[in-house]
Amino acid sequence: xxKSIAIMAGGGPAPGINTVIASVAKVFLKEGYRVIGIHDGYxxxxxxxxxxxxxxxxxxxxxxNVGGSALQxxxxxxxxxxxxxxxxxxxxxxxxxxxxxxxxxxxANRISKFLTENNVSIQNIHVPKTIDNDLPIPExxxxxxxxxxxxxxxxxxxxxxxxARTSGNWFVVSAMGREAGHLAFGIGAACHYPMIVIxxxxxxxxxxxxxxxKLVISSIIKRKILGIDYGAxxxxxxxxxxxxxxxxxxxxxxxxxxxxxxxxxxxVSKAHIFNMLLQRKLKELNINxxxxxxELGYELRCVAPSAFDLLYCSLLxxxxxxxxxxxxxxxxxxxxxxxxxxxxxLKDVEDKNGKVKPRLxxxxxxxxxxxxxxxxxxxxxxxxxxxxxxxxxxxxxxxxKILNWD
Numbered sequence: 001x002x003k004s005i006a007i008m009a010g011g012g013p014a015p016g017i018n019t020v021i022a023s024v025a026k027v028f029l030k031e032g033y034r035v036i037g038i039h040d041g042y043x044x045x046x047x048x049x050x051x052x053x054x055x056x057x058x059x060x061x062x063x064x065n066v067g068g069s070a071l072q073x074x075x076x077x078x079x080x081x082x083x084x085x086x087x088x089x090x091x092x093x094x095x096x097x098x099x100x101x102x103x104x105x106x107x108a109n110r111i112s113k114f115l116t117e118n119n120v121s122i123q124n125i126h127v128p129k130t131i132d133n134d135l136p137i138p139e140x141x142x143x144x145x146x147x148x149x150x151x152x153x154x155x156x157x158x159x160x161x162x163x164a165r166t167s168g169n170w171f172v173v174s175a176m177g178r179e180a181g182h183l184a185f186g187i188g189a190a191c192h193y194p195m196i197v198i199x200x201x202x203x204x205x206x207x208x209x210x211x212x213x214k215l216v217i218s219s220i221i222k223r224k225i226l227g228i229d230y231g232a233x234x235x236x237x238x239x240x241x242x243x244x245x246x247x248x249x250x251x252x253x254x255x256x257x258x259x260x261x262x263x264x265x266x267x268v269s270k271a272h273i274f275n276m277l278l279q280r281k282l283k284e285l286n287i288n289x290x291x292x293x294x295e296l297g298y299e300l301r302c303v304a305p306s307a308f309d310l311l312y313c314s315l316l317x318x319x320x321x322x323x324x325x326x327x328x329x330x331x332x333x334x335x336x337x338x339x340x341x342x343x344x345x346l347k348d349v350e351d352k353n354g355k356v357k358p359r360l361x362x363x364x365x366x367x368x369x370x371x372x373x374x375x376x377x378x379x380x381x382x383x384x385x386x387x388x389x390x391x392x393x394x395x396x397x398x399x400x401k402i403l404n405w406d
Contacts, residue, residue: 004034005095005324006087007055009071010041010104013301014129014145015152016313017099021071022064023317024097024127025055031321036091041074041100042107046082065310068302077107083114088122095123095324101130101143102356105332109346109354112330123329125320126346131300133182134358136349137334144316146182148309149300153187157234160294161191164230170220170291171231172278174271176300177238180360184236185368187296194377195219195233199242200361201372204404207242209251211402212274213281218378218397220282220289225386226377229289237270237297251277271295287390315339 005028009017025035038044039051053071063070087093098108105126112124128135131149133142153175160171173193175184181198188196195216199207216233223231240248248263249255251273255263271293282289305313312335319333319341331343349356362368378399379387387394395401 001092002034003032003094004036004091005097006036006038006045006091006093007071007097007099008038008041008045009069009073009129010098010100010107011073011075011130012101013067013069013073014131014143015067015148015301015303015305016144016309017069017071017129018063018066019305019310019313020099020127020129020144020317021055021069022060023314024320025060026057027318027321028095029055029057029060033094034091036093037071039072041072041076041104042078043074043076044072045087046078046084050087064314065304067304075103077103080110080114083111085115085118085120088115088120093122095125095320097125097127097320099127099129101128101132102135102358104129105135105346105356106350106354109330109350109356112346123324123327125323125328125343126332127316127320128332128334131183132177132180133186134178134180134360135332136357136359137332137344138336139362140337141334142312144309144313145301145305146186147312148303148306150183150186150190151306152300152303153183153296154190156294156296156299157187157191157193157232161193161232164232168230170233170289171294172216172271172275172291173232173234173294173296174237174269174274175234176297177236178358179238179241180358181236181238182361183296183300184234184238185361185371188234189371189375191232191234192375193234194223194231196371196376197233197235197239198361199236199238200363201403202239202242203363205402207239209243209247209277212239213277214397214402215378215399216274216278217281217285217287217391218399218402219376220287221387221390221394221397222377222379222383224390225383228377231377234296235270235274237265240265240270269293269295285391315341 035055037053133146275293315335
């Protein structure tokens with residue numbers, strides 16, 4: 001039977017998935033392998049009748065620069081008792097290529113261990129995909145899809161900011177990011193937004209809705225002092241990761257709930273929640289500012305990859321073949337700033353429960369501090385006197401005091 005490799009994609013879409021698939025497939029087809037695509041992620045991989053697709057050069061050439069994914073994706077997280085070896089044995093699979101974020105990588109790690117324990121000689125190489133940029137690959141190397149999503153987000157966010165300037169209003173933008181704020185920070189910094197709120201900036205104090213809203217109001221007041229009556233704040237949805245269900249439910253938003261009794265945040269607009277809380281507080285303070293919510297997330301996931309990600313994803317795809325031929329397994333493929341391919345072993349970046357640890361924004365880096373301390377608008381101690389025309393207690397809206405920063 002012909003040797004084969006299998007490719008599957010888990011989690012949500014990100015620009016460049018098809019580029020990775022096409023690049024992996026082309027190089028292995030060239031070496032005489034059968035290239036099998038598995039629909040529905042891990043759910044498809046371990047089903048009794050998996051939906052498969054055989055890749056050839058023509059199909060790869062057609063999809064290589066297209067957004068979305070030729071392989072239907074799934075967020076299914078299989079339990080250990082779902083793992084089986086028959087698909088790998090029956091199809092003479094020599095390599096499983098998984099494309100995904102931290103959950104997909106963590107499951108790939110478990111599968112790698114399972115196959116080893118069951119004496120099935122199959123290599124497993126993971127390709128780090130997520131617009132959240134939160135996989136722990138080397139500093140300076142993005143997860144694929146992030147740069148394209150950021151670029152698409154900047155186009156929208158810049159238009160929103162122009163709308164704010166033109167209409168004399170404020171906008172509250174929410175950006176995807178689970179527990180990391182890379183996307184919100186990258187978009188906000190590129191667009192010179194006067195306020196950026198990400199989870200990592202609360203490194204000296206606990207996150208709360210009250211603090212988030214006070215940061216936005218700090219920016220609004222500072223801009224008023226400067227004679228600027230418009231603006232935009234971008235907030236990472238990752239802040240929700242650190243809020244309790246009690247705090248979230250206290251917003252009075254009508255939520256649906258999952259089987260564990262947790263609010264299903266994916267069914268509501270985070271920007272709407274932030275904007276509603278902001279308007280409540282502004283009315284309480286008798287500050288007349290109109291604000292509107294804008295959500296950035298699903299609009300970014302299936303855009304066509306940028307030139308950066310087209311090349312980057314091609315290198316990662318070809319790099320899978322390089323690591324495979326070197327006998328590497330149980331690792332992520334990485335491509336450094338100079339394009340060099342190297343493995344990052346999953347066992348080296350997992351926690352005690354086998355889950356891959358997320359890469360957060362380095363809040364202490366010079367780049368991050370330059371943006372937060374120099375490119376945002378917020379109240380300083382020297383603004384207190386002028387700020388009192390808007391609030392009685394301006395020290396409560398002091399950016400550095402809210403965050404407990406020096």
